[in-house]
Amino acid sequence: MTSPAVTCAADDSLAVAAQAMQGAETGSVVVTDDGKVVGILTERDLLRAAAAAGEPGLETVRLWMTARPDVLGPDERVDAAWASLTSHHYRHLPVVEGDRCIGVVSLRDLMGVARIRPAAETSGDVPAGLEGVVVAETTIGDVRGQQGFYHYRQYSAVELAETRSLEDVWSLLFRGELPDADAAASFAAEVRRRRAMPAGLSTLLPALARRGAPLDVLRTAVSLLGAELGWRPTHDIGADELADEAVGLCAVVPTILAAAYRLRQGEEPVEPHPDLGAAANYLYMLTGEEPSAPHARAIEQYMILTIDHGFNASTFTARVVTSTGADLAAAIVAAIGALSGPLHGGAPSRALDMLDAIGTPERADAYVRRALDNGERIMGFGHRVYKTDDPRSLLLRGVAEELGGPLVAFSQSVERTTVDVLAELKPGRHLYTNVEFYAGVVMHTCGIPREMFTPTFAAGRVIGWSTHVMEQASHNRLIRPAARYVGPPPPQPVPPAA
Numbered sequence: 001m002t003s004p005a006v007t008c009a010a011d012d013s014l015a016v017a018a019q020a021m022q023g024a025e026t027g028s029v030v031v032t033d034d035g036k037v038v039g040i041l042t043e044r045d046l047l048r049a050a051a052a053a054g055e056p057g058l059e060t061v062r063l064w065m066t067a068r069p070d071v072l073g074p075d076e077r078v079d080a081a082w083a084s085l086t087s088h089h090y091r092h093l094p095v096v097e098g099d100r101c102i103g104v105v106s107l108r109d110l111m112g113v114a115r116i117r118p119a120a121e122t123s124g125d126v127p128a129g130l131e132g133v134v135v136a137e138t139t140i141g142d143v144r145g146q147q148g149f150y151h152y153r154q155y156s157a158v159e160l161a162e163t164r165s166l167e168d169v170w171s172l173l174f175r176g177e178l179p180d181a182d183a184a185a186s187f188a189a190e191v192r193r194r195r196a197m198p199a200g201l202s203t204l205l206p207a208l209a210r211r212g213a214p215l216d217v218l219r220t221a222v223s224l225l226g227a228e229l230g231w232r233p234t235h236d237i238g239a240d241e242l243a244d245e246a247v248g249l250c251a252v253v254p255t256i257l258a259a260a261y262r263l264r265q266g267e268e269p270v271e272p273h274p275d276l277g278a279a280a281n282y283l284y285m286l287t288g289e290e291p292s293a294p295h296a297r298a299i300e301q302y303m304i305l306t307i308d309h310g311f312n313a314s315t316f317t318a319r320v321v322t323s324t325g326a327d328l329a330a331a332i333v334a335a336i337g338a339l340s341g342p343l344h345g346g347a348p349s350r351a352l353d354m355l356d357a358i359g360t361p362e363r364a365d366a367y368v369r370r371a372l373d374n375g376e377r378i379m380g381f382g383h384r385v386y387k388t389d390d391p392r393s394l395l396l397r398g399v400a401e402e403l404g405g406p407l408v409a410f411s412q413s414v415e416r417t418t419v420d421v422l423a424e425l426k427p428g429r430h431l432y433t434n435v436e437f438y439a440g441v442v443m444h445t446c447g448i449p450r451e452m453f454t455p456t457f458a459a460g461r462v463i464g465w466s467t468h469v470m471e472q473a474s475h476n477r478l479i480r481p482a483a484r485y486v487g488p489p490p491p492q493p494v495p496p497a498a
């Protein structure tokens, strides 16, 4: 609060009250009688009086003040003050102890507590990496790190992964609601129909696949796909045309990835299987064998869990490119590029590499201590947003347990040891497994080769990226931030040419 409060008496003139406000540079004056609060007079009241063409030297405060105003006690929490100010549209509240006025809480005081400053002062002053900066409004979902919770269009992502198919969640993201039985069947049939690569792309793919890793091949292939199918700038097409392109894209991405992998291994691509769901078909096209139901379901659950996760780097990239009005292919190519960086994709294979390096459960303790002594990070642990259990990791641990096998038991033992050692050597940091730790275990157990871990993530995440492209395009504004210049002061004279 601001203390002491600026006060006047009810019988003072408006001119006296206005001078008191002006002198103290405040927007209100508390009206007291023998120290007790009897009213409050604000700038708004002065405006009303001026509009009524009164005479400020003659009119009394009593006539224009708010009598018996709401007050706060000195021990009230800041959020109570905030609630009272915002719900009543007040800007000032007197603070009263016993029956004496001891100060005023104003919106300006609360902005100080919240470290909110006027926009002009804060522009160019955002945290490095835009951490925590809100850059858009979305109805697709959000991540609540403190609660260990995230959702897609109001539905817990974990619950969706437990109870729904990938196609149902895909439909939820694209169409805005969970499909009923008929809509689910027709959506699933449509995406099955659209899994095959167009002829031009499948002819070029062998040459591409010999030259790069599957994610790099996907990046180039999506570019070709857009050209071959004649995708037009999002700026020039309506929502229906863009949604149709997006369904076709997401249906064919797993086919491209599986074919790119097989061609790189010197094997023929496997045609999509018309009777299998999206995740099972992906495993089938990758390995050439129909997967068991538990393996297909495990990968389906992994893909549902990772379909979308806030404004991560690749999702934001897709939205920035869309904001220029570019076509869907351009946005997705850019997103794949962002995902390819080791700080974004890539941790599941690193977590598995670490398990290999540890080798046996009894070596875990020494391995983790040595790594921490050397200032290294333990792969698959810690998260920027989650400071409690990562909900994706909890579900994937359960999925891994159901799959069973020696790697699962070993990884659980390493998890327990690592959490204990981290708690001992990094107390208070709240380091637990993140999605990547058990993702690697689950994918490996289901027969996905390590180099396909990040591509498999992309096979599901392309649905999230496309959803963001559609949302951005639907109410677009060019994303164009500013940078603060920190070089030598301009203008410098241009040196004469030699």
Ligand SMILES: CC(C)(COP(=O)(O)OP(=O)(O)OC[C@H]1O[C@@H](n2cnc3c(N)ncnc32)[C@H](O)[C@@H]1OP(=O)(O)O)[C@@H](O)C(=O)NCCC(=O)NCCS
Pocket (backbone or CB within 6 Å): 347, 376, 377, 378, 379, 380, 381, 382, 383, 384, 385, 426, 429, 431, 434, 435, 436
């Ligand atoms: C994901 C990650 C980058 C988030 O990090 P962050 O929120 O920026 O956390 P910070 O870098 O601020 O770290 C906070 C503290 O926890 C420690 N810490 C965080 N993750 C750690 C990990 N995996 N192993 C060991 N220590 C870790 C940091 O060393 C730091 O300790 P300090 O206070 O002594 O300096 C980080 O946890 C990490 O590198 N994890 C390993 C890589 C990984 O699994 N990536 C996949 C993420 S889904």
